[in-house]
Amino acid sequence: MNGGAAPRGPHRLGRWLACLVMACALANPALAQDAAAALRDRHASLREALSSSPLQRPVVIESLQSSTDLTGRVYAVVDQPFSRLATVLPAVNQWCDILMLHLNNKQCRQSVVDGRPVLAVWVSRRYDIPLESAQRIDFVYRAQAQTPNYLSVTLSADSGPLGTHDYRIHVEAMPLGNGQSFVHMSYAYEFGMAARMAMQAYLATAGRNKIGFTVVGRKPDGQPVYVGSLRGLVERNTMRYFLALEAYLASMTQPPAQQQEYRLRQWIAAIERFAPQLHEAGEDEYLEMKRRELRR
Secondary structure: OOOOOOOOHHHHHHHHHHHHHHHOOOOOHHHHHHHHHHHHHHHHHOHHHHHOOOOOOOEEEEEEEOOOEEEEEEEEEEOOOHHHHHHHOOOHHHHHHHHOOOOOEEEEEEEEEOOEEEEEEEEOOOOOOOHHHOEEEEEEEEEEEEEOOEEEEEEEEEEOHHHOEEEEEEEEEEEEEOOEEEEEEEEEEEOOHHHHHHHHHHHHOOOOOOOOOOEEEEOOOOOEEEOOHHHHHHHHHHHHHHHHHHHHHHHOOOOHHHHHHHHHHHHHHHHHHOHHHHOOOOHHHHHHHHHHHHHO
């Protein structure tokens, strides 16, 4: 949304209404209960897909594209107790550490603007572009709902590079028992003509051979054909952010002095398990780059 202006178009209207509903969840327990019930229903509907996921772990990835927006979604069963997610997700001071695991995020600073916590993130088009050429996105953080069986947080930004806007990172989770939780992460933004042209230029050059996770067909020999283009782009970024959250949660089991290095190594190892989609930098290059950025 841009200030107090009315949302434009059906996609933005739907997103605006979703934000309004979730923003009321803390004040209205019934709405939080409805959101928790919806997540339980989604888990039930995905049970078979999770158990038979081609990713060799209980993870399902979806993406949507319209003429003006992109959305990626990850649904996953994680080997983390809900109590740990309930400690991490609603704590805004831990989110810069999560976001900085993404190789294209060069710097993150937390502040308070108009009484709201804001995470300023400098994002580069490629991991090897320096901070000086990165673009700043200001994410407003909201812990929207937290009950013994459900939690929801959102990072939203009105604007981004090249006319992109209405960014939204949304994470919700519920307990499954046996030390596991069900997590849904979505990553979405809207774009105009300038951003579309820039993304298409990237996909025609450096990104021309990059793929996503959704299987859209089969080759004559039966091998899968994966989605590419803009849907592939948003699937890759959504998965990178999900793996960042997962690496951060895993690092909480380590002594505090070892947590940063542990989650860096966890993230790059997870990326390499999905190398056809996610590989960009080698392990040594990534670790050296991130250590330097985090020292800054």
